Amino acid sequence: MTYQQLTEGKRYQISILLAQGYRPAFIAKTINVHRSTVYRELDRNGSKGGYHPEPAQQKSQERRTLATKYKIPALTVEYVEFGLSLHWSPEQISGVGHLIDMPVSHEWIYRYIAANKAAGGVLYKALRQGHKRYRRGVNTKR
Template sequence: MIGIMRNYTQLTEEERYQIYEGITLGLTQTEIADDLDVNKSTISRELKRNTGLRGYRPRQAQILSDSRKLNHSSQRINKQQWDRVEDLIGKDWSPEQTSSWLALNEDIKISHEWIYLHIYQDKKIGGDLHEHLRCQKKRRKR
């Protein structure tokens, strides 16, 4: 009987050694996943990301995982950058113009879609950024 899978958490170093042991014993990815009580796609993804020329090595996989965590930024766009976006939108620039100009001149990469989402979020909390958009389109309610 298959148990209920645990909520998503990142694999631990111990689990990576268990994956390695399962591989050396000739277990399938599904069997390894069942033993660890994770989804089989977790095992597949782990092996795809962390198998090198010498095969899957758990210590190396942990180092790679730790490296990815360190390089991940929790907040991609900071308050100062959003203030700059709001300043340009306040000057009646379109989100497309704002996005392009910031990328070329200030090395700030924010898509125009994110800027639109920011504007509509601002509108929800009573802000007036939406009044600077050229086209006042009605948005469908969800």
Template structure:
């Protein structure tokens, strides 16, 4: 028999009984493996793990296997606390990946992967649970409209992103911001995200008028002194960028048209905001308190790219307990 193609596997109870009989015939481990149709390593490991001073007993071996399985780390991966953490994380708008990376920081002994969390949510759904409805992208539909026309020609004295200092790309310092607007039916949101910490600030404006947007950006950046650069898209609402640059002493750069990846941090953040305030929603009804709550939700959300830390922790340098 060609044993080279066999791999280690645990023996069934019937094969354990056969093994006990073969042992009495004083056969070699290879001969016993050939008879049972398993690899030699299976026999070697079985005897090493499940024999005692009285020899090998199939019933005792089965009992030891069950006990090991019960106490294995894999069996301990999921417990009541995991369920509580998953429920809390989903309620805060965290993705399974956010939840997983945060557990690794606060409760490393209970760390589970994001795939395990997805599996637990799927099991909950199969049992009639509703956790899956709390997933950030549940019910998401794609926008089928065409591209908006870039407002590049509407922006005077525009400085292209190619002239931005290389250090900004490295994300090694605080104060390099990305900016954009989130459109609503009767009001709009101005969003700014720090490239290193992912700290997010949100401001509401009732008009896309360039001066209105510029004043709101200045107001927002005064909350986080030390701005060095601001990278914006080509919307006409940013036409008065020079006013912002002078007020906060920061250089302003513009991404290339239709190159949203050049402001990927800001785009991703806006996507999270859209989960709660979808397109075509009347943002005029959103209160200052709700905006503040959204900011806190975003800034206290653990990020894989930050090693499980939150934007607030990276920006302030202070850690807090979120799930423990």
């Protein structure tokens, strides 16, 4: 079995199987996860009143969004915006960022630009336009 996070559906399955009196090891086999995953889920989100999947899912999403691996320092964000103002591509910004000890992935930069655009920002205008159409086969005067 490979590592995978519990989905909301699996949390509901855990809740139903627990209510029916099944043991965590049997539940793990039934929903095709490792038994330690079920035990960990019950330790984190179980209570004396039973296991409730809705708050467990909310807590999981909160933990995911607050994880330090998703936080980019403000100085790095400033560097990204500066690189965009110079019309560098996200790949260039990422490459130079790794050299100067400000690691940031080009994928994060694209997501940051998309979020900025959705919020009414103009960072997307700094991106290079790779979709330009050139005229082919047309004789031009020399």
